[in-house]
Structure formats: C-alpha cells, structure tokens
Amino acid sequence: MAEFNETIHQPVRLRIMAALVALEPSDEVDFTYLRDLLGVTDGNLGAHLYKLEGAGYIAINKTFIERKPRTYVAATAEGRKAFQEHVAALESILKGE
Amino acid sequence: MAEFNETIHQPVRLRIMAALVALEPSDEVDFTYLRDLLGVTDGNLGAHLYKLEGAGYIAINKTFIERKPRTYVAATAEGRKAFQEHVAALESILKGE
Numbered sequence: 001m002a003e004f005n006e007t008i009h010q011p012v013r014l015r016i017m018a019a020l021v022a023l024e025p026s027d028e029v030d031f032t033y034l035r036d037l038l039g040v041t042d043g044n045l046g047a048h049l050y051k052l053e054g055a056g057y058i059a060i061n062k063t064f065i066e067r068k069p070r071t072y073v074a075a076t077a078e079g080r081k082a083f084q085e086h087v088a089a090l091e092s093i094l095k096g097e
Numbered sequence: 098m099a100e101f102n103e104t105i106h107q108p109v110r111l112r113i114m115a116a117l118v119a120l121e122p123s124d125e126v127d128f129t130y131l132r133d134l135l136g137v138t139d140g141n142l143g144a145h146l147y148k149l150e151g152a153g154y155i156a157i158n159k160t161f162i163e164r165k166p167r168t169y170v171a172a173t174a175e176g177r178k179a180f181q182e183h184v185a186a187l188e189s190i191l192k193g194e
Contacts (some may be wrong), residue, residue, distance in 0.1 A: 096119030
C-alpha cells in the first residue's frame with residue numbers, strides 16, 4: 001500500500017501541495033496568490049509552508065522585485081512523489097481497501 | 098463545492114468511516130474487528146468512535162453475547178452523507194480545483 005503521509009494530510013497543507021503539484025515542475029507561485037486561494041492568514045500559511053519546507057516537499061524562494069520582498073513557492077521532486085503516494089493511499093482508504 | 102469535514106478527515110476516523118460506509122446500511126461491525134483492521138489500541142479506537150458518535154455519524158450498540166460484552170458499530174444515514182460529501186471535497190482538492 002502507498003504511504004499515508006500525515007504531514008501532507010493536514011487540510012491546508014493538502015491544498016497547498018495540490019495547488020503546487022498541478023503546476024509544471026519548473027513553475028512557482030507567489031505567497032500572496034496561495035494565501036488568497038486558500039483563504040488563510042499570512043501567519044497560518046507561513047507556518048504550513050515552513051513545515052512543508054522542513055520535510056523537503058517545497059522550496060521557498062525569497063527575492064525582491066522593485067525593492068519589495070516577494071516569496072515564491074514550488075513543489076520539489078520529493079514533494080511531488082510524496083503527494084502522489086499520499087493520494088494513492090487515500091484512494092485505497094476511500095475504496096475501503 | 099462539497100463540504101470538507103474536519104471530523105472525518107482525521108486519518109483513523111477516515112478509515113473507520115470508509116470501512117463502515119462500505120457495508121450495507123443495515124450492517125454493523127464488531128469493535129475488535131475494527132481495532133484489528135486499523136491496527137490501533139482499544140483506547141484510541143474508543144476515543145475516535147466517541148467523537149464520531151457525538152457528531153451523529155455512527156451508532157454504537159453495546160450488548161452481551163454469552164455474558165460477554167460486545168460492541169457493534171454502524172454508520173448512520175447522516176454519517177454516510179457526511180462521508181460522501183467529504184470524499185467529493187477531497188476529490189475537488191486533489192484535482193487542484
């Protein structure tokens with residue numbers, strides 16, 4: 001059976017990973033885009049991103065654009081793999097396997 | 098969008114509900130069967146069943162068979178509905194909707 005992933009299962013993180021994995025591997029999203037998509041606060045999103053980064057599932061890229069700080073987020077190859085495995089584990093559970 | 102259900106999303110409870118919803122509406126399962134299926138302790142399973150019962154998602158039937166206490170568990174109609182809605186919400190998320 002595919003591996004059920006407690007880190008990814010948490011609702012906000014599941015939605016973050018689903019949004020990132022849907023992108024092309026080389027694409028990243030803006031912090032504020034994710035925050036508005038998920039309807040969470042800056043602090044809440046930051047905490048979940050920190051957890052996902054710690055697990056090696058996302059890469060966070062902080063930069064400046066026109067002197068303003070911007071944060072971009074992308075799924076890593078490891079994060080994509082863990083997400084796909086978690087989805088497979090979920091599907092097994094939901095089918096009652 | 099279908100309703101994401103925090104009570105059902107918890108991993109052990111998701112597996113309990115999936116197992117119960119897979120049965121015929123009139124069927125129930127033995128506590129020990131569920132415990133062994135999920136590989137959890139009596140105390141852990143009891144706590145999750147209590148939470149699901151409190152939400153109205155399962156019915157718990159305590160009885161005696163040959164003077165030994167037995168506990169049976171079944172999904173309620175409300176529980177089946179909440180589970181199906183949660184699965185639909187999960188599917189939307191996993192598709193990146």
